[in-house]
Amino acid sequence: MGDIRIEIADRVMTIILDRAAKKNAITDAMYGDIAAALTGAADDPAIGAILIRGEGADFCAGNDISMFAASASGESDIAKSNVGPFLRALSTCPKPIVAAVTGRAIGIGVTMLLHCDLVYVAADAQLSTPFIDLGLVPEAASALLIPARIGHVRSFALFALGEKLSGVEAATLGIANKALPAEEVAAAASAAARALAAKPLSAVIATKELMRDAGAIEAALTADRDAFIRQLATPEAAAAFAAFAARKGQPA
Numbered sequence: 220m221g222d223i224r225i226e227i228a229d230r231v232m233t234i235i236l237d238r239a240a241k242k243n244a245i246t247d248a249m250y251g252d253i254a255a256a257l258t259g260a261a262d263d264p265a266i267g268a269i270l271i272r273g274e275g276a277d278f279c280a281g282n283d284i285s286m287f288a289a290s291a292s293g294e295s296d297i298a299k300s301n302v303g304p305f306l307r308a309l310s311t312c313p314k315p316i317v318a319a320v321t322g323r324a325i326g327i328g329v330t331m332l333l334h335c336d337l338v339y340v341a342a343d344a345q346l347s348t349p350f351i352d353l354g355l356v357p358e359a360a361s362a363l364l365i366p367a368r369i370g371h372v373r374s375f376a377l378f379a380l381g382e383k384l385s386g387v388e389a390a391t392l393g394i395a396n397k398a399l400p401a402e403e404v405a406a407a408a409s410a411a412a413r414a415l416a417a418k419p420l421s422a423v424i425a426t427k428e429l430m431r432d433a434g435a436i437e438a439a440l441t442a443d444r445d446a447f448i449r450q451l452a453t454p455e456a457a458a459a460f461a462a463f464a465a466r467k468g469q470p471a
């Protein structure tokens with residue numbers, strides 16, 4: 220496992236995004252590794268909870284943009300990538316998932332939180348979903364799940380204006396449980412995951428299942444995948460990926 224680390228202790232599987240030099244931007248291989256870890260945890264009676272965190276200061280700068288660019292240019296096909304298996308494993312995981320978020324959370328770094336069951340965030344974290352600026356649409360059922368938490372107009376400002384939420388705002392609005400000093404986030408999330416893992420597992424699983432509208436989430440995932448793939452093929456998206464690569468002095 221290149222850029223994903225897995226640790227298991229106290230019935231908790233911790234999935235660590237371990238690509239700090241790239242702000243933990245997620246590559247196709249990482250999606251595949253996370254999907255496999257989540258699927259394995261779902262089937263493993265020795266795992267009672269899952270914790271996701273990032274290495275370094277930032278939680279996750281979103282999907283690796285070179286993957287979007289490769290799909291937009293026809294070099295690879297995102298429909299055949301590990302994004303689909305990752306989203307399926309995340310959105311259908313029967314076991315509780317806890318997230319520890321510090322620094323930046325961008326794109327999928329935010330939308331994955333909507334599939335988590337407890338979220339601890341640094342007060343000074345920055346959450347953003349700049350899909351429209353990239354010529355794209357919100358993914359991971361977030362066009363359904365974010366408005367359900369924070370309402371239409373605030374969600375639209377996040378998606379369309381690229382407005383950012385601080386950790387404090389994310390907690391106030393119900394995207395996170397608690398905003399904490401950054402250095403306390405990992406310990407709080409880990410304690411919560413251990414507490415969950417010590418509860419009667421079948422009751423936790425049944426409660427999670429009762430609380431989530433699996434059919435609506437699946438339908439939203441299908442709809443936004445199709446829209447996302449359409450948008451990837453637009454000149455606006457190609458221009459946004461080229462601009463990011465140019466900023467970094469790399470070919471798009």
Ligand code: COA
Pocket residue numbers: 240241242244280281282283284285323325326327349350353467
């Ligand atoms: N995909 C690929 N590489 C990424 C990345 C991403 N989503 N986010 C950051 N990186 C890489 C940068 O290219 C850079 O690599 P380099 O050192 O080889 O040049 C490294 O991570 C550090 O990022 P950098 O941009 O130098 O740091 P910064 O502090 O100036 O800015 C961000 C950080 C996260 C604001 C900026 O990198 C960014 O806007 N990233 C894209 C976020 C995004 O749009 N994600 C997709 C959402 S759908």
